[in-house]
Amino acid sequence: MSDFFTLFLKQVQSPTLGFLIGGIIVAALGSQLKIPDSIYKFITFFLLLKVGLSGGIAIRKSNLSELLLPALAAVVLGILIVLIARFTLAKLSGIRFVDAVATGGLFGAVSGSTLAAVLPQLDSAGIEYxxxxxxxxxxxxxxxLVTAIVVASIYTGQQAGSSSDKVEIWTIIKESLQSSAVTALLLGVALGIATKPEPVYESFFNPLFRGFLSILMIIMGMEAAQRMNELRKVAQWFAIYGFFAPILHGFLAFGMGLVIHKITGFSIGGAVVLAVIAASSSDISGPPTLRAAIPSANPSSYIGSSTAIGTPVAIAVCIPLFIGIAQSMLGT
Structure with a gap:
């Protein structure tokens, strides 16, 4: 618990949550500060393109034959985590459906900082991956993220029309994939795989990334402040979900990793990595994607539960938990 609260305080001071809170405070004080929508759209495009590029570069440098089954498991987990939120959190009294689905999307998406935290700890523990x-x-x-957008779109489409209206799911999926946020992500992945963008990635995208992310969080904080009344009555549910969801998601992923270990020889350390990325919640790609694609969702619900609660749980609880399980299995 001491580690958890220490990490919680660090998260409050981090650019992601700290600047979000700053935006909330500025808006709550009645400031006239406004950031043009064109600037927001450019920052969002920049951030998502950068995330896509980093993923594409990593895929290009990987062994694709060995990657196939773990990658399939990762896809299934991403979709499953959103559906868990849809059938649990969204069913609770007072929870708005779009807020629950957006929260599931953020927990299904991955935190790069949490991923970066687990790898050196596996090295220190002598666990191969x-x-x-x-x-x-x-x-x-x-x-x-795509699943969250599709599920939210189906729901809002049903609410807008009569209950007898037929929802064209493929049309919604196509529109989701063609949305500006998802397009930027997929474009970055494609460019990272098909080209060698490392020089521009290191000289342009990497240096500017954190600064632009901080500005984005101020924008989202100001928006969240305007909708804080929506969250007050149900904040406890998001806090509870934020604490327990990473642990549940981690165990689901670790179990899948062990099945793949039995089938292909995928390492126990690799299963730990899969568990930790499932336990993490996105602080980079998720917020701008969901803000653009599910504008009716309240950012204070999905960012607050994931960044303030979920990330400390993933780092302070899930990483040592799954490394400990791996050590006991390996007898180290």
């Missing part, structure tokens, strides 16, 4: 295991994250990240 595949060098390409970090490349699994886009296979979980993008399907989770």
């Amino acid at each position: 595949e060098a390409w295991s970090a490349a699994l994250y886009p296979f979980m990240d993008i399907p989770a």
Whole structure:
């Protein structure tokens, strides 16, 4: 618990949550600060293209034959995590459906910082893992976000029309894939695989990334402040979900990793990586994608539960938990 609260305080001071809170405070004080929508759209495109590029580069450098089954598991997990939120959190009293689905999308998507945290700890513990295991994250990240967008679109479409209206699911999936946010992600992945963008990636995208992310969080914080009344009555449910969901998702992923281990020889360390990325929640690709694609969802619900609660749980609880299980299985 001490580690958890220490990480919680660090998250409050991090650019992701700290600037979000700053935006909430500025808006709550009645400031007239406004950031043009064109700037927001450019920042969103930049961030998502950068995330896609990093995923594409990692995939290009991976062994694709060994990656196939773990990647399929990552896709299934990304979709499953959204559906878990849809059939649990969305059913609770007072929870808005779109808020629950957006929260599931953020928990299904992957945190790069959590992924970066587990790898050196596996090295320190002497647990071997595949060098390409970090490349699994886009296979979980993008399907989770697309699933959340599709599920939310189906729901809003049903609410807008009569109950007898037939919902064209393929049309919604096509529109989701063609949305600006998902297109930017997929374009980055394609360019990372098909080209060698490392020079421009290192000289342009990497240096500017954190700064643009901070500005985006201010924008989302200001928007969240305007909708804070929606969250007050149900905030406890999002906090509870934020604590327990990473652990549940991690165990589901670790179980899948062990099945793949039996079938293909996928390492126990690789199963830990899969578990940790499933336990993580996106602080980079998720917020701008969901804000653009599900504008009716309240950012204070899905970002607050994931970044303030979910990330500390993933790092302080899930990483040592699954490394400990792996050590007991390996007898180290």
